[in-house]
Amino acid sequence: MITSPSSLRRSERSRRATLEAALALCTEKGYGRVTIEAIAARAGVSKKTIYRWWPSKSAVILEAFTDALVGTTPFVDTGDIAADLRANLSGAVKFISTPPFGPAYAGILSEMHHDDALAQTVRAKLVDPRCDEAVARLRRAQEQGQIPPDANLPLAVEMLYGPMYYRHVLRKPIQDEEEIAALVTHVLRAIGVPPEP
Amino acid sequence: MITSPSSLRRSERSRRATLEAALALCTEKGYGRVTIEAIAARAGVSKKTIYRWWPSKSAVILEAFTDALVGTTPFVDTGDIAADLRANLSGAVKFISTPPFGPAYAGILSEMHHDDALAQTVRAKLVDPRCDEAVARLRRAQEQGQIPPDANLPLAVEMLYGPMYYRHVLRKPIQDEEEIAALVTHVLRAIGVPPEP
Numbered sequence: 015m016i017t018s019p020s021s022l023r024r025s026e027r028s029r030r031a032t033l034e035a036a037l038a039l040c041t042e043k044g045y046g047r048v049t050i051e052a053i054a055a056r057a058g059v060s061k062k063t064i065y066r067w068w069p070s071k072s073a074v075i076l077e078a079f080t081d082a083l084v085g086t087t088p089f090v091d092t093g094d095i096a097a098d099l100r101a102n103l104s105g106a107v108k109f110i111s112t113p114p115f116g117p118a119y120a121g122i123l124s125e126m127h128h129d130d131a132l133a134q135t136v137r138a139k140l141v142d143p144r145c146d147e148a149v150a151r152l153r154r155a156q157e158q159g160q161i162p163p164d165a166n167l168p169l170a171v172e173m174l175y176g177p178m179y180y181r182h183v184l185r186k187p188i189q190d191e192e193e194i195a196a197l198v199t200h201v202l203r204a205i206g207v208p209p210e211p
Numbered sequence: 212m213i214t215s216p217s218s219l220r221r222s223e224r225s226r227r228a229t230l231e232a233a234l235a236l237c238t239e240k241g242y243g244r245v246t247i248e249a250i251a252a253r254a255g256v257s258k259k260t261i262y263r264w265w266p267s268k269s270a271v272i273l274e275a276f277t278d279a280l281v282g283t284t285p286f287v288d289t290g291d292i293a294a295d296l297r298a299n300l301s302g303a304v305k306f307i308s309t310p311p312f313g314p315a316y317a318g319i320l321s322e323m324h325h326d327d328a329l330a331q332t333v334r335a336k337l338v339d340p341r342c343d344e345a346v347a348r349l350r351r352a353q354e355q356g357q358i359p360p361d362a363n364l365p366l367a368v369e370m371l372y373g374p375m376y377y378r379h380v381l382r383k384p385i386q387d388e389e390e391i392a393a394l395v396t397h398v399l400r401a402i403g404v405p406p407e408p
Contacts, residue, residue: 169393179380180373206400
């Protein structure tokens with residue numbers, strides 16, 4: 015089958031409309047009450063079109079979420095490891111706590127508890143690549159002599175992101191900039207980096 | 212109304228049977244599929260009896276959970292802060308990952324996302340008292356000169372328990388004893404305690 019440029023454009027438009035509708039519905043109704051029917055109606059596409067691209071509701075929502083997350087919180091390297099960790103964590107905290115992504119992610123996390131395939135996909139597509147990026151950024155700092163050679167970098171990543179999940183799950187207030195800065199300082203000190211002057 | 216000793220014993224027996232039935236059903240069916248009807252049938256008590264003591268399914272399960280947790284992971288003070296933190300965290304990790312409590316708590320956490328009253332109750336009855344206990348244990352170590360006077364103790368508690376929740380929510384493998392020991396060492400170093408010899 016030959017796909018014309020205008021049909022590709024239409025496809026991409028439908029894809030974007032579907033992802034946006036899915037996120038909007040998560041915010042309005044809560045993840046549990048979103049259906050493929052409602053996403054299709056809101057996006058102005060057929061259910062058949064949605065099922066052609068995604069196997070399930072959770073797959074649609076996860077893709078919407080991953081798409082947006084990748085653009086919003088890139089892991090930059092300014093040469094200042096503390097500043098870069100603060101910027102990354104701050105972006106992640108805002109993302110996880112703000113509609114439409116916050117409620118969508120909460121719904122995904124909740125669904126993961128009785129859906130092994132979804133849990134596996136979320137770890138593989140969303141969580142593990144971001145942990146790897148964080149370890150890679152720490153490793154570059156290590157290569158530049160800013161972090162001791164024997165530092166436990168995966169543990170540092172868990173100490174950085176653990177409190178964010180802890181607060182999210184328990185629905186405690188999100189970390190503010192001051193708390194994020196304190197956490198980064200503490201994690202760096204934990205792996206042997208002397209405090210900044 | 213005068214309550215006879217034998218009726219009090221019957222009540223306590225019904226209460227325990229209800230809590231045990233609730234936890235067993237969480238393990239077998241998953242929190243979401245447990246009903247008050249099923250709990251009543253399993254415990255051999257009437258629905259009316261259950262509703263006389265608890266307002267909702269989540270209240271029954273939360274009480275079962277809190278009852279068991281308080282007995283299982285007390286915060287001891289042996290004088291060795293690192294050992295006491297390891298023992299406490301290790302108890303909490305086992306608790307959160309083992310049936311029947313693991314699945315029950317996962318269900319409660321999941322339900323908290325669309326039940327503000329439950330979230331409030333879980334924090335007030337379960338989480339906050341345990342955070343306070345941990346801070347109190349750290350404060351005693353501080354008073355004994357084992358931790359610097361300016362240490363940020365609430366942050367230390369989040370660094371200790373955050374990774375456990377992070378793994379639980381993302382359904383990563385639970386922390387083993389070696390990882391727990393490494394985390395405790397790192398958190399203590401983060402708040403200014405020199406590594407053990």
